[in-house]
Every structure is written in structure tokens, then in C-alpha cells.
Amino acid sequence: MEWVLFLILALLAGAAAVGMVLQRSPIYSALCLILALFAQGGLYILLHAELIAAVHILVYAGAIMVLFLFVIMLLDLRPDDQPPVQFNRVEVLLGLVLAGVLLAELALGVGPRIILGPQGSYDLETLRTVGNTQAVGRILFREYLIPFELTSVILLAAMVGAMVLAKRKLE
């Protein structure tokens, strides 16, 4: 059952990602990426990371992709202005060689015989009694408190930077 769900979601995510790269119109690319992100949210639930799945859908599909769609519509890009995506034979050959190398590395390094390091204390039973959200929140606000506070500085810098960059120059 889990395999079936994994295969469906994985195929959906992979196909949508390939579609995103191959689509000529940026708006179709954005819609393909949203589909891939939803499939990935399903995979997070399959991995028992419910909080991450919810935040992933909210932040990516809800905020980031809406921002992308806003900008695409603001810039009013016509699909016929976009050059078609094309590959020549050398590029395809080089890409296949690189894909083969990556596949071999994966099979040798992290394939079915992967040896995992020491395991932590949050197995499924513990998470079921404590709750995924509570456990993640406790780690986030205890061990990772300073990095967590520092992310607010990143967000502030991004907010100020985006406003300064997108502002029209006053003559």
C-alpha cells in the first residue's frame, strides 16, 4: 500500500518537474511546479512528517508560487516571445553520460545496502505518543533557538531588500 502511494506521488512529482522544464509558457511551468510541490507534500505525509507537509503546502503552494504567478502576470509575458526549449545531440549525449555517472554513484553510495549511522530517540512510537508537532517545536525552540531567531533577521533583510529593489526611482 505504501509502495503504491509512493510510486503514484513520485511519478507525479517527477513528471510535473520534467513538465516544468519543458513548458514554453512560464505560467504553465509555474502550474507544473505547484503540482510537483503538492505531490512532495504527500511524500512528507508518507514519511510521517505531518507538520513539515502542512508548512510546505502553506509556504510553497500558498505563498511562493502565488508570488511567482503575480510576477508572471505583472510582466505579461507572451508564450510566443519565449524561444522553444531545444537540445542538440551533443548536449543530450553529455546529459545521459552525467545521468549514468550519478545513477552509478547513488547505487554504490546510498543504494539498497546503505549503512545508516547511530539512530536518534524519535522513533514512530515516541512520535505517536508525543506528537510530531510538539516534538519538532520542542527541538526548534530549545536546541535550535539561536538559528531560529537569526532567520528573522534574514526575513527582515529580504523584506527591506525586496522593497528597495522593486520601488520605482523617484526623480
Add this chain to the structure above:
Amino acid sequence: MVPLWAYLFLSAFLFSVGVVGVATRRNALVIFMSIELMLNAVNLSFVAFARFLHSLDGQVFVFFVMTVAAAEVAVGLAIIIAIFRNAETVNVDEVHLLKG
């Protein structure tokens, strides 16, 4: 149960698709979307490793990656708008102001 390597192979595939997108597409917006796809592929391996190592540190890292991705998109799209205002294009081949 789906083993760890299945998730890692999927993550590597999504990351590679993102790399191909950045390398082949000339539309700045699609390049940004490909970067998002690569960040997400890495997030998937983080969560998969967290699940199989019985640890939650990977899930906490995903939060930080998401924050950086959100900040990067906000600034990046602002830069694209500023470029479009000056050059009337989002094709990265036609934007060569720094070449002099």
C-alpha cells in the same frame, strides 16, 4: 515500508531536473522555479533521513531551508522586476549590463 534509497533516488532525480532547468532555460522566472525545485529535492532527502535515523534534526533544517528559499524568492523576483523595468525582457541572454 518504502526504503530510504527510493526517496534518495527520487530526490536526486528532482535535483537533476532542476539543474537541467537552470542550464537550459533562458527565462529568468523559470530559472528561479528550477532553483526552488532543487531546494525542495534537498528538503526531501532531509526529511527521508530524519525518518530513517529516528531523529527530528532533519525536519528542523527543512524549516531553515524554507525560510532561506522564501527570502531568496522575494529578493530574486524584485530583481527580475527591476531588470524588466530597465531592459523590457526577462531573457537572461539579453541582460548583459555587467559586461560593459
